[in-house]
Amino acid sequence: MKHNPFITNGLSIGFGLLFLFSLVGQAFSGLAYYNEQQVASKLDEIGLLQYVTSSSFVVDVAENWQSEYLQFTLLIVLAVWLVQKGSPESKEIEKRGQQSDKEQLVGQFAKPDSPKWAKAGGWRTAVFANSLGLVMGAIFVASWLVQSVAGFSAFAESQLANLQDPGTWTEYLGSPEFWNRTLQNWQSEFLAVWSMVILAVYLRQRASPESKAVGMPHDSTGASN
């Protein structure tokens, strides 16, 4: 049966809109806050375009992006080997590790409708078999790099406002400011994953694929709705 594409893409559309609304909200609230400080210093207010291309906006966006992509990259990759008894975020205890080609439907075990690179074998299958972690990891690294560059620019700007030397980017990489921004985001992401992994053992959300079925036993691992 053919469904309306708005239904079959509901999750990506829904979260895409939530992302856009949040980003726009961040831009306007950030601009208002920035201009409050400008007015307090008797300086001209700036416009939206100027603000969204400023280092202070870019670093605020990038520092949150990098931690989210790190969270998902680690969850995707570590869950290959680490398991959690009873958690729907984990696969079955016996399935930890890379699993066989037969279980993963690659090479000669690929199905007719398997992706091309799953059938291809060699480096293409090896790349495709790790593509989700690789792409998520690459976005994490890129976002963290952007955070470091924009963060340095914003830090240097505040240093100059305080009549201090701005320093260099490499000095900034070892600064408490950079690591404080980084680690305060990482700790919250890791806590969220840890909570999800553990709470989902004992708690349920009816009909959510992130939960086991309501009646599933607590020690049932790898089950989902």
Place this chain on the structure above:
Amino acid sequence: MVRRRSCTRAPVVSAAVVLGILALTGCTSLNPGTEEATTTAQEFHSAVATGDGATACNLLAPSAVEDLEDGAAGACADELLQLVIPGASEVTESKAYGTNAQVLMDQDTVFLTRSGDTWKVTAAGCTRQGERPYDCEVEGN
């Protein structure tokens, strides 16, 4: 169930790349470069050196003018010329980040802030104090 992950990742990747390029190239509208800041710092020092207090005060940020006048409106030029600001003309290095800039000159370090389309001097006659803020003759809050 076979879950097809089509092109939903593409916009995220594109956005990250655009954001990265913007930040890495320093191609932001709040990083207008250092040339204008350098010119303003030189004009300020030139005005002070020739005793043109009015022109020098026009190049100061409002907070620096207020600090100089200390409630006596219009006293900026006289107050400024009474200060001991080392004469400087050669620029050795300029740095601009966002709305702030620092111009290192042969005998002075000048700090500036961007207001609208122009740079304004927030501090001049500054002496380095190590990690602590520079000690400046002219200094806006």
